[in-house]
Amino acid sequence: MSERKLRLGAFIQATGHHIAAWRHPGSQADSGTNIDHYQQVAQIAERGLFDLVFLADSPGIYARGDDAARSRYGRIATFEPVTLFAALAATTRHIGFVATDSTTYNEPWLLARKFASLDHISKGRAAWNVVTTGNEQAAGNFGQAEHLAHALRYERAEEFLDVVTGLWDSFDDDAFARDKASGVYFDPDKLHTLNHKGKHFSVTGPLNISRPPQGHPVIVQAGSSDAGRELAARTAEVIFAAWQTLEEAQAFYRDVKGRLARYGRSPDDLKIMPGLSAVVGRTQEEAEAYNRQLQDLIHPDVGISILQPFFPGVDLTAYDLDGPLPPFAANTNGTTSRLALVTDLAQRGDLTLRQLYENLAGARGHRVVVGTPEKIADEIQLWFENEAADGFNIMPPVLPESLDLFVELVIPELQRRGLFRTEYEGATLRENLGLRRPASRYAVTDEVRRSA
Structure with missing residues (x-):
């Protein structure tokens, strides 16, 4: 059995993951629709031997709040991910591409063809991040009066996935x-x-x-609700999770991996890769100063807009930013697992409104580590070696600057510890992730027919 190796994805959110990144001098302010920017970022990730680049997406504008808040939001205009990755495939050789696409606001035939095309164009480097869409505002873009209920979205997603994988098997390999x-x-x-x-x-x-080329593009998911975990156990090959503590991550890891056997799958068939925002500095003081600079760029209107989904119907502007929080929503028809995570984060730290939005501004509930390359490598190693993660989706706070620093400073430290590759192992994303190539659902039928 080969030695277990760390998997790394670069989660590339336009100007960077920090909500105020577009204002930082190290960012490309127009990055959402700047192909040169994305080519540079993909090539930096490939230089760092990352397995993949990951792009989130929503079928609608995600900015919330009044015009004052929306006018300050740096992610209003962005490329459609599959179109973007088809272009990036021509300027890279090894890096995989994870594009987010919704099962709630799509048709299976169109999506199956789109991702099959990306897999051919990239020569086997495509992956689909399957989402049911937490953005309730998207319904109106598709002639719907309201967003489908959470349970119904997952029911639809199960069938959607079965149809898509069946369509990918339309032709035998030969x-x-x-x-x-x-x-x-x-x-x-x-x-x-x-x-x-x-x-x-x-x-x-x-x-x-x-x-x-991969048989099926790699299937990625990000849900942490019970329905999301069950769908992942049956269908996902990579799962993107958000946890704040080692203990929470270990519990999630055990739970999801423990569900695989009933679907005839082994633990190696699913890679669990939590998000991690790494604020890197050559010294601890340098990293903390960089982080403080970013936090100081958050306008309060934008900070409040980050929190609004967790307090539906509450006028947060009526509350003191440095005072206690109002009660959280009891439930939501959006992203239920993220509501639970944010509620726990706020209550555990007894946070004020300002402290909570500063906590969420960098990575929207994913873990943030501020420090030296050694400190960041220590945290990655701890989770990796203690069954909390198979790897991480690194969430650079500012792009391209923060990813470049991670590749320059953290990757060599991980390699020195023998945790991360020094060259790509294969030609396809599946090969680099250590995932098997799925056989066609018709393979047994064809074998029986030929032997008859």
């Missing part, structure tokens, strides 16, 4: 002979029509593109 001498382009016996009829979808198929 269906296309393209024999010029005989004039035979493909074998019709190796083409499969899905004919899916379910509660939410009726999809005939087949897909009009050959099977992806």
